Each structure stands twice: as C-alpha cells, then as structure tokens.
Amino acid sequence: MIGRLIRDRNQGGVRPPWFTAGLAAVMLGLFAALGPQPGLLMYERAGIVDGEWWRLVTGHLVHGDIGHLAANLLALTLLGGVLESLQRLGIKTLLLLVSFGIVVIDAMLWLNLPGLERYCGFSGVLNTLFIAAVYGQWRGSGDWLYPALAVGGLGKIAIESVSAGAVLPLSSLPSVTEAHFAGYVAGLALCTLTALWTARRNPPLRMLDSSNGTRRRVDLTTCDNITTSYDTSVTPARARPTAPVPER
DSSP, X not given: OTTHHHHOBOOSSOOOOHHHHHHHHHHHHHHHHHOSSOTTTSEEHHHHHXXXXXXXXXXXXXXXXXXXXXXXXXXXXXXXXXXXXXXXXXHHHHHHHHHHHHHHHHHHHHHHOTXXXXXXXXXXXXXXXXXXXXXXXXXXXXXXXXXXXXXXXXXXXXXXXXXXXXXSOOSSSOOOHHHHHHHHHXXXXXXXXXXXXXXXXXXXXXXXXXXXXXXXXXXXXXXXXXXXXXXXXXXXXXXXXXXXXXXX
C-alpha cells in the first residue's frame, strides 16, 4: 500500500543501497554494451505503435551520451543513498517510486507530446525520487528547509522551460522539460497520498514536552493504549443506625 513509502524501513544500522547500485549497474551495462541512443531500447513512438512496449521502460534506462549518463548516475547515487541508507526505504517502496514515475512520464510524453519521436534518460524519474527524498527528510525532522528545496526543484524546471535548456547542460541532448515536470508531479502525488493515508490511519498530535521544551510527535493510538486503573466499584452506604423504639 502507499503507506509503505514511509513505513517500509529496515530497523537498525545503515542499509547498503543495493537497489541504487543495481539500477546504476544496469544503466552502465546497457551503455557499455549498446552505446549511446540504442535504437532498440529508446522510447520511440513509431516502435511503440508497432507493439514494442518494452520501450516504455527501457527508454528511461538508456542515455544519449556519456555526459547524459554521468549526470544521471551522479544524481541517482545521491538520491538513492538518501532513500536507502539514510531513510532506509525498502526495495518494494523504491520499485513503486520508480515504476509510478515511469508510468506518469510515459503518459505525459504520449498524450502531450505527440510530436516527440524519440526520448531517453532517467532524469524524469530522478525528479520523482527527489520529491520522495525531500518529503522523507521533512517528515523525519520537521525542518522547513526541505519544502524550500522542493520549491527550488520546481523553480529549476520552470527555468528550463523558459530557457528551453537544462540549468546544468552536461549533455549535448536537448532537455525535455515536460518529462522532468511529470516526474516531479508523480513524486508529489505519491507523497501527498502517503501523507493523507498516514493521517487517516494514525492522526498525529503535536505536543510540547515540558521536560526539555522540544516538540515531539505523539501517536494517538499510543495514547489510546495507555489505561489508568482505578476502582469503579460503588460500595453501598450503610444504613444509619436508628434509635430503638421504646416499648410501651
């Protein structure tokens, strides 16, 4: 369920980023074996129309040139480290994030950019992971620096849209800003659903800890489990003694 975006975590220690390493290895292997822009695996509209459905997935795993690959791998390593090692998200959650990002991006490319014949790269999905990482950090710390980072990410996409190019042009390929925005929206939608689901199941309560003056989250379900024992039995009052009736 969507709530696993926050709940699916390993307990104790730093978790090695196996999912991130595996995904990066796949991208490196495809580039080493097939080179840049492999015609069989890129998102290609004509091929998809002919039934080559795998392109909807593999198009996000191949890259246009070495600079394109290096930029995506660097961002994937940083975000994957935060999500897996720092926030300790499980593989199922990460698969959900990546899969949902791919679906939303593909839908946007197909419906809103019918003139786009070919596309490749993981940068759109990176925006999904970016929002998930920011949301997880904000939820754990409550620091409003993280929402500011999310707004900054949206500003970056806006600048790319206006300038028709990447803010950091590390690749010779043109930047498809719509894919970045679709990935951003995918991450925002997942995190919003997660927040609503979590609030519905376990509504949080902010309380001030008088011992140290810091705020802490108190789960109402925990409060419900705290019971106070007391005797509710009622002892009947004893009849007041009455004076004996004098005999006549």
